[in-house]
Amino acid sequence: MRDVYINGLGAFLPGPPVPSNSMEDFIGCINGQPSRNRAFVLRQNKIKTRHYAFGNERGKPYSVSEMAALAIQNAAGQSEISLQDITFLATSTTVGDLILPGTASHTHAALGLPPIEIANFQSVCASALMAIKSAYLQIKAGEHECAAACGSDFPSRYFRPGFYEGTSVMKEDGTLPMDVDFLRFTLSDGAGAFILENKPNERQISFKINWIELRSFADRFDTCMMAGGIKKDGETLFWGDFDSPGEAAQAGAIMLTQDFALLKRMIPVWVSHYLQLIDSKKIVIDQIDHLCSHYSSHSLREETIKLLKKADAMIDEDKWFSNLYTKGNTGTASIFIMLEELIRVKDLKKGENILCHVPESGRCLNGFMLLEVV
Amino acid sequence: MDYTKSEEVLRALLQVWADFSSKLDALPLIDKLNRGKFRVEDYKTLLLNHRQQVVEGGRWIARAASSIDDRYFELRSKFMKHCVTEHRDFRMLEQNYVSLGGALEDIQSGDKNIGTEALNAFMFHRASQPNPFDLLGAMFIIEGLGQNKAGEWGRAIRDQLNLQDEQVSFLLYHADHDDGHMEEFEEALKSGILDIPGMGESIVKTAKIVARLYLLQIDEIGNF
Numbered sequence: 001m002r003d004v005y006i007n008g009l010g011a012f013l014p015g016p017p018v019p020s021n022s023m024e025d026f027i028g029c030i031n032g033q034p035s036r037n038r039a040f041v042l043r044q045n046k047i048k049t050r051h052y053a054f055g056n057e058r059g060k061p062y063s064v065s066e067m068a069a070l071a072i073q074n075a076a077g078q079s080e081i082s083l084q085d086i087t088f089l090a091t092s093t094t095v096g097d098l099i100l101p102g103t104a105s106h107t108h109a110a111l112g113l114p115p116i117e118i119a120n121f122q123s124v125c126a127s128a129l130m131a132i133k134s135a136y137l138q139i140k141a142g143e144h145e146c147a148a149a150c151g152s153d154f155p156s157r158y159f160r161p162g163f164y165e166g167t168s169v170m171k172e173d174g175t176l177p178m179d180v181d182f183l184r185f186t187l188s189d190g191a192g193a194f195i196l197e198n199k200p201n202e203r204q205i206s207f208k209i210n211w212i213e214l215r216s217f218a219d220r221f222d223t224c225m226m227a228g229g230i231k232k233d234g235e236t237l238f239w240g241d242f243d244s245p246g247e248a249a250q251a252g253a254i255m256l257t258q259d260f261a262l263l264k265r266m267i268p269v270w271v272s273h274y275l276q277l278i279d280s281k282k283i284v285i286d287q288i289d290h291l292c293s294h295y296s297s298h299s300l301r302e303e304t305i306k307l308l309k310k311a312d313a314m315i316d317e318d319k320w321f322s323n324l325y326t327k328g329n330t331g332t333a334s335i336f337i338m339l340e341e342l343i344r345v346k347d348l349k350k351g352e353n354i355l356c357h358v359p360e361s362g363r364c365l366n367g368f369m370l371l372e373v374v
Numbered sequence: 375m376d377y378t379k380s381e382e383v384l385r386a387l388l389q390v391w392a393d394f395s396s397k398l399d400a401l402p403l404i405d406k407l408n409r410g411k412f413r414v415e416d417y418k419t420l421l422l423n424h425r426q427q428v429v430e431g432g433r434w435i436a437r438a439a440s441s442i443d444d445r446y447f448e449l450r451s452k453f454m455k456h457c458v459t460e461h462r463d464f465r466m467l468e469q470n471y472v473s474l475g476g477a478l479e480d481i482q483s484g485d486k487n488i489g490t491e492a493l494n495a496f497m498f499h500r501a502s503q504p505n506p507f508d509l510l511g512a513m514f515i516i517e518g519l520g521q522n523k524a525g526e527w528g529r530a531i532r533d534q535l536n537l538q539d540e541q542v543s544f545l546l547y548h549a550d551h552d553d554g555h556m557e558e559f560e561e562a563l564k565s566g567i568l569d570i571p572g573m574g575e576s577i578v579k580t581a582k583i584v585a586r587l588y589l590l591q592i593d594e595i596g597n598f
Contacts, residue, residue, distance in 0.1 A: 220396035234409045261408070261526075265399060272392030275385045310556075311388050312381035 004139045005374065006207040008079025008195030009340040012070035013327060015056035017049035018188075026052040027159040027184055031174040041185040046298035050188035050328025052156045061157070063097045065106030067191035068152035071336070072111060075193040080201050081146055083111065088147035090119045090134040092127035092332040094155065095227060107150065117144070124225055125294055126214060126360035127151070128332040129367035133212040135196045145198055151332030152191035158227065158256055159184040169230075169252035183225075183256050186296060188328035192336020200374050205348060207339075207371040211282065217269050217364035224262040224361045229253055263361045267300070270359045270366045271307045277368060278313055289352035291315045292342060293322065294334045294359070315355070321346065334358075339371075348373045377574025380563035386578045387514045394515060394585035395522065401592050407527060412534045414474060421471045421544075423595045425464050426486040428544075430494050431516075432461025438501035438509050446505060449565055452558065456513075467544040474541065485598045489591030496587060500580060507567045510559065511581030515588060517555045525549025 018026055020042050024034055053062040062070075068091055076083045089108055096103040102120030117138075121130040128151040135147035164176055171177055176184075200206035223229070229236045230253040242248035277283040295301045308314040323341045330337055335358050342354070356369040377383045398404055403420065406412055439453035471481045486494060500506050528545030531537065539546060568574050 217396065220400050234405075234411070265395065268388070268392040269396050272389040275389050279382075279385065279389075307388065311385045313385060 001140050002142060002198045004136045004209045005197055005200045006194045006209065006339075006371065007081065007197050007201045008075040008077070009193070009336070009343055010071045010073070010075025010078055010195075011190065011192045011333075011337045011340040012067050012074060013051040013190045013330075013337070014053040014062045014067060015051050017326065018052055019049055020047070023050075023185065026055050027156050028161045030161050030164055030170075030176050030181075033175065035181055035184070036175060037178050037181040038185050041182050044297050044299040045186055045329070046325055047186070047328055048325050051190055053154045053189040054156060062154070062189075063106070064093050064095075064152045064154045064191075065091075065097055065103050065110050067154065067189070068093075068103065068107040068150045068193065069110035071152065071191035071193035071333070072107070072148045072150050072195075075148065075150075075195045075340075079195040080203060081195060081197065084113065085146040086111075086113060086116060086148045086195070088117045088119075088135060088138050088144040089113075090121060090131035090138075090147065090149045092121040092123075092131035092149075092151045094122070094124050094127070094153050094331045095158070096122065097154075103152070107152075123332075123365065124360045124362035125296070125331050125334060126358045126362075126365040126367045128335045129212055129214050129358050129369060131332075132194065132196075132209075132369065133214065135194070136209050136212060139196055139198050142198075147196045148193055149196060150191060150193035151330075151334070151336050153187070153331035153333050154189045155183070155187040155256060155331065156189050158254075159187075163249075163255050167250055167252045167255070169255065179260055180252075180255060180257050182260070183258050186329055187256075188330060190327065190330035190333045190337060192330075192333045192340055194336060194339075205343070205350065206374050207343075207354065208374045210353075210370040210372055212367070212369045213277070213282070214365065214367040215273055217266070217366065220269075221266065221364040222262065223259075223363050224266070225256070225258045226362070227254065227256045230257070231259075258361065264303075266359070266361060266364050267303055268307065269364060271304060271311070273366045274308075274357070274368070275311055275313055283355065283368070283370070285313065285315055287353050288315050288355045289319060290342065290346065290348075290354040291320045291357070292335065292338045292354060293320065293357040294338065295322070295324070296329050296361070298324070335369075350374060376572075377578065378568055380560065380568060383563055383568065383574045383577055384560070386574075387511065387581055390511075390578065390581045390585055391515070391518050394589070395518075397589055398523070398592070401589065403592060403595060404527075407530055407534070410530075410534055412531060414535055417531050417535060418471060418474050418476055419595055421467055421474075422476070422481050422484050423487050423490065423591070425467045425471070425481050426484050427490045427493060427591060428467055429464040430497070431463065432457050434494075434497040434501045434509075435460060437498060438506050441502060441504055441506050443505060446507075446565075446567070449507070449562060449567070452562060456558075463544065466547060470541055470544050487591065487594045488597050489587065489589075489594035493584070493587035493591050496583060505570070507562075507570070507573055508576040508580040510562055510567075511577040511579070512584040513555075514559060514577075515581050515584045517559065519588075520548035521556065
């Protein structure tokens with residue numbers, strides 16, 4: 001089996017950075033009223049600026065597949081390959097532009113490449129690692145020499161007032177409940193991409209992929225973050241089972257929701273997965289030089305650190321790198337965008353190890369990736 | 375796996391805990407609570423069943439203390455102190471039951487469900503072995519419940535059933551008063567007992583068994 005390298009990293013963040021006090025200029029105010037949950041949510045996640053695919057300079061929103069293609073072009077531009085060398089494309093997204101066909105097809109089209117092999121991954125944040133692993137295995141197995149993997153998300157589409165107003169989810173006073181409003185001030189838009197090859201760069205550093213490991217814990221958790229359904233009396237009603245899309249939307253079965261209490265119960269399971277990897281020596285704490293963890297909110301970081309310290313499994317906080325605070329939580333795009341910044345701003349040395357962590361609350365997934373600077 | 379350091383044991387125990395806590399949430403009764411569908415009857419049944427285990431807590435800790443020889447007398451006094459703090463707890467639970475209109479004699483004369491029988495038999499069996507420090511694994515699970523779950527459950531039950539704090543005092547008390555227990559636990563792990571061959575493994579195994587039996591106890595609520 002061949003070694004696989006990340007040789008180009010790219011990001012696309014639409015429009016200018018949006019400060020916290022202007023968020024509602026982009027996502028709108030529900031029933032014309034500024035959200036009362038905004039300050040609380042921002043205190044929890046500590047995000048200062050983010051980007052939105054709406055309201056940009058060109059006057060029409062970027063689509064998920066357009067942003068993916070722009071990030072891939074950016075990544076290819078940073079690498080030693082030409083875009084045309086890509087013969088395999090893996091995309092990840094939380095919600096694509098269309099229900100079907102998949103985002104990979106549209107991204108391929110937007111790139112303007114000749115016929116290539118594609119794979120389409122759709123979940124929440126951790127689908128980024130599914131796409132990277134797919135590209136990694138394709139190259140490792142000798143099926144392709146050069147691949148692109150990307151993550152692209154446009155959640156703010158669904159945060160606009162029209163997606164909530166008039167639905168049965170609204171509270172009597174015309175405001176949104178916390179579990180719905182929370183996501184509006186947590187998630188934002190963007191895309192990121194990697195170019196992978198079977199040999200390292202000649203003129204600049206590369207990341208050798210040592211391993212990628214993903215685990216689903218859906219055997220023990222109900223759905224936590226969801227779009228396209230609504231929980232009622234312990235059962236999930238699917239939007240397609242309503243008599244019409246209009247009725248589904250009215251019942252709140254289209255919007256994105258998050259079950260807070262359930263999310264908190266996932267933390268020990270994610271930490272336990274990490275501890276297993278330490279016990280099996282896949283992760284050796286002293287050998288990790290940088291940790292890129294895609295925690296969705298600063299408060300979750302603090303909760304996790306408490307547990308890690310207890311188990312003597314903590315990676316020093318000065319090795320943690322995150323741009324959540326300036327680039328926002330961009331879902332599947334986050335880990336790409338984080339690594340793209342890491343390689344630009346940090347003076348990375350050959351031989352250093354980078355541990356990447358992507359948990360997903362959707363229905364409890366957890367993934368790790370170990371990279372080595374070469 | 376041969377665990378000789380307290381950190382290794384703690385790491386393994388946290389993994390047992392993660393598995394246990396997520397399986398706990400999948401049990402029908404807890405799932406019902408998480409879904410916000412708890413009834414007063416569910417709470418009463420929970421108290422009635424749980425009391426029959428809690429009432430034995432002080433006894434098995436005392437039995438374990440009596441099985442510790444003089445080489446470890448410092449730890450013996452810790453077990454004894456721990457026993458004193460726990461052995462009246464079931465009274466609080468009984469008061470909670472009575473506050474809901476239950477009869478004191480019903481909860482006091484209640485039988486153990488088949489899961490509680492298994493858990494209890496195992497605890498006394500282990501506590502009767504010489505120097506049964508593997509029971510620290512059991513304490514990790516039971517204390518973990520007090521620290522991580524009791525408060526959440528107590529508040530959820532109070533809010534769903536519109537009860538007063540005094541009516542869920544057993545659950546809330548454990549969430550508020552068990553803070554120091556984890557530090558004591560870590561001290562016990564570091565006291566030299568891990569030098570006993572196989573002790574680290576044994577602690578983890580006992581934690582796994584107790585976690586399994588605890589799930590059984592809740593799963594078998596009402597099955598006497």
